[in-house]
Amino acid sequence: MEPSWIVVAGAALVPLGFVAAYLRARRRRGAQVAPRPAAPPVDRLREAILGVVEEPTPSARPWVVLVTGVNGVGKTTTIGKLAARHAAAGRSVLLVAGDTFRAAAIDQLAVWAARTGAELVRQAPGANPSAVVFDGMKAALARAIDVVLIDTAGRLHTRTNLMDELRKVQRVIAREVPGAPHETLLVLDATTGQNAIAQARTFSEALGVTGIILTKLDGTARGGVAIAIREQTGIPIRYLGVGEGTEDLRPFDAHQFVLALLEPDVPAAARAQFA
Ligand SMILES: Nc1nc2c(ncn2[C@@H]2O[C@H](COP(=O)(O)OP(=O)(O)O)[C@@H](O)[C@H]2O)c(=O)[nH]1
Ligand SMILES: [Mg+2]
Numbered sequence: 001m002e003p004s005w006i007v008v009a010g011a012a013l014v015p016l017g018f019v020a021a022y023l024r025a026r027r028r029r030g031a032q033v034a035p036r037p038a039a040p041p042v043d044r045l046r047e048a049i050l051g052v053v054e055e056p057t058p059s060a061r062p063w064v065v066l067v068t069g070v071n072g073v074g075k076t077t078t079i080g081k082l083a084a085r086h087a088a089a090g091r092s093v094l095l096v097a098g099d100t101f102r103a104a105a106i107d108q109l110a111v112w113a114a115r116t117g118a119e120l121v122r123q124a125p126g127a128n129p130s131a132v133v134f135d136g137m138k139a140a141l142a143r144a145i146d147v148v149l150i151d152t153a154g155r156l157h158t159r160t161n162l163m164d165e166l167r168k169v170q171r172v173i174a175r176e177v178p179g180a181p182h183e184t185l186l187v188l189d190a191t192t193g194q195n196a197i198a199q200a201r202t203f204s205e206a207l208g209v210t211g212i213i214l215t216k217l218d219g220t221a222r223g224g225v226a227i228a229i230r231e232q233t234g235i236p237i238r239y240l241g242v243g244e245g246t247e248d249l250r251p252f253d254a255h256q257f258v259l260a261l262l263e264p265d266v267p268a269a270a271r272a273q274f275a
């Protein structure tokens with residue numbers, strides 16, 4: 001996929017010894033202009049570093065996705081983009097305004113609901129997030145919704161009470177829809193570097209995060225943070241955010257990511273060999 005290739009081509013963080021070994025081996029092989037059928041080692045790298053992650057297809061109804069992360073990382077925006085993707089795939093979508101701290105946060109989600117044709121469950125600002133989520137689960141079941149995307153507040157991730165609240169939300173979801181949440185996603189701002197890695201640790205320890213969405217890779221961010229996160233937390237990257245628009249979300253393609261990391265100047269024709 002061309003755009004994510006371009007986005008990650010600036011990645012430079014190569015922390016693993018065998019990546020260096022791979023590069024040394026390539027150098028020893030001399031001045032090969034285009035990579036020959038080197039797919040096997042690249043495949044191994046991809047699996048070792050990043051895991052093979054398919055874009056998850058909802059396999060239950062409702063498919064419930066809890067979206068977490070600190071303030072400003074792009075949770076609400078990402079939910080809007082995800083809603084658009086699911087709607088385009090013909091799925092009915094319900095957004096749940098679980099970030100009740102600010103009226104603006106609820107309104108922002110309402111705008112995305114209108115834009116994507118999703119339904120919305122909201123309460124007044126200041127409402128108990130668990131109560132909103134409870135309403136959301138009931139509505140999803142009653143309306144036979146395919147996909148539920150739950151927005152949450154992201155203040156002060158270092159304070160345990162936010163984690164307590166999110167755990168409570170997880171329990172409410174599980175009580176109303178057995179097996180849910182099917183995904184607990186963590187949104188991280190790629191421009192925050194080490195901070196993002198710290199957030200990944202905090203949230204995954206508290207909530208059992210099942211996937212990461214790395215946002216703001218359209219700026220000066222270096223995609224290499226994805227490798228550090230994967231290496232240090234073991235959590236798969238699901239999507240990359242590459243802008244503020246509805247279309248600016250890419251499923252994470254570990255294969256192309258690794259290729260871009262190792263071979264940023266590989267010509268397009270040579271790249272096709274790896275597809
Ligand atoms: N450039 C860029 N901006 C983004 C991206 N994702 C979100 N944003 C912007 O980041 C800001 C915070 O996003 P928001 O969704 O409100 O974050 P939240 O507090 O986590 O819900 C907004 O101005 C978004 O438009 C992205 O992938 N790229
Ligand atoms: Mg928000």
